Amino acid sequence: MNDSDPRATRTGRPRSTAADAAILEATRASLVDLGWSKLTMSDVANRAGVAKTTLYRRWAGKNELVVDAVAVLFDELELPDRGSLAADVQGVVLQFAALLERPEARTALMAVVAESTRDDSLRLRIRSAIVDRQKRLVLLGRERAQARGELRYEDDSSAAARNADLIFDVIAGAVVHRTLVSAEPVDSAWASGFTSLLLLGLAGAQAG
Template identity: 85%
Template sequence: MSTPATPATPAQPRPGRPRSAAADAAILRATRDALVELGWSKLTMGDVAQRAGVAKTTLYRRWAHKNELVVDAVAVLFDELELPDRGSLLEDVQGVVLQFAALLERPETKTALMAVVAESTRDAVLRERIRSAIVDRQKRLVLLGRERAQARGELPYEESPAQAARNADLIFDVIAGAVVHRALVSAEPVDATWARNFTALLVGGLGGVPPSSPAPPAAPEATPPAPEAQTW
């Protein structure tokens, strides 16, 4: 069985008084608000501390750098994703696609995610933090959905744990990549129709794509009238 998602875990606290969960939540919320208003380049740790109502020392005890703070602020949003059992693989996938798309529509998610992804192209440490705090943790949905589908007989069991891990990575990449591209790059709606067609393609392969309506037959060319007989 897959393990449930663990909450976003910022940098390990230093020895001293126990951390305040309320302060953590306020800091992460202030980080997202500041990103929406200011953007990545103007966001500072001091601004976040002021918005959250905490001392800068409190902030730095939890997060040493802006990069890891922003990633954790995004990660807690993705931890809201769930995969209730809808009775079939098709319904499970379609449901999580629509839920994921709705999350990406929120300004704080959209701004924060695009900011950290852009910065990660120049920062290998940031890329690794995105992988561990967001990507790896959200693969729980793939593992859970696959286990349900296998128990229903909708998917075969893999021959080895290595093959199972590769399949989980591929499924996650396909779903996350398609939804992020559709919602944030193409700026097209991820509605029920798109989600249904995408799920059919994912589950059934190219043969599962609903056929398009056949083109109407071309109208026959008009037969030119026969020339009139000439009289001499």
Template identity: 75%
Template sequence: MQSRTPPPSSPSSRPCPPSNVRTGRPRSAAADEAILEATRAALVELGWSKLTLGDVATRAGVAKTTLYRRWPGKSELVVDAVAVLFDELELPDRGSLAADVEGVVRQFAAILDRPETKTALMAVVAESTRDAPLRDRIRTSIVDRQKRLVLEGRARAERRGELPPAANPAAAAATADLIYDVAAGAVVHRTLVSAEPADAEWVRRFTALLLGGLAAAASD
């Protein structure tokens, strides 16, 4: 008797793969944190010129391929390692716009005073002068993320009645960009270029100057 070959099963009768199957390996937040911490430690110990991705991988206890999948090169890795430090900046309500500004300026100066920040920031800024993608990464990872502090501070000052509500949103956004540039530029120049301390007296005088300009801009 000739044996019959069973007909192929219909698509509906075939077992379906589970819907929660992931393609690729999920990214580990713990590995990212270990890599960024190892990068900052290597910067302090070795400096920019001697830091290698291989050394960072060894310090972090991860395979080199794990690191290379996340960061294409040393510059990008260092930018992200430093961006985490700037993400520590906060703007708690200290009761007045002047006190809020003084508080965040002191925080910013303290971050810039860390050895790993000094080494990394000066190095990546120098590299970015001939690397447009790196400039974009610095802008998106550090600058744009911290401009939120200016917007938060202005909104709080408006609620307190210290500043009038912005009549023109576009002009207010442009003013916020200018305030950030002035504040960040002054603190970076003071601490990293002039190598002078951003002490309490300097912060107080700078805040008074900044608020005087802000009041003039608000009255325009």
């Protein structure tokens, strides 16, 4: 979470895991009530019933705290096998969209990404805590589609990786842009339109 290496047996009073949970919960609550820009460390500390200094002992600042607080939302992401690539893609799209409907995520995600444009360590933290959790759904969906015979197994592994990155940016980017920039709902009609566009593109790429 924040400690680089919590060596198993250490002397002294251990950190309160209850405080950890309370702080992250309080951070999400504060995001809902106040939004990113008005969230303050003092407010989070008050909500968590914890001293402000305790926050700073664990997180360098607001950026890191919010990333960790929002990251757990992405653990809920799942990809049940819906039987076809089209159904799986639509499932991923609707899950991303549902996540972006939550006010904690809406206000926090773009903000931390914006911060990360000037903070490499924050960018890496976001990648491992959030982006990789999303991307694994795309990789899983591809594997399934290959097992079904809907997609070819690619022999050039680096090209395959580039391809997966492209698909991921297209899916996640489109959903985020639709939700937060265009500010229009990702309903099942939009999801199916997007899915068919993407799948027709993939089918065309398979063909020639």
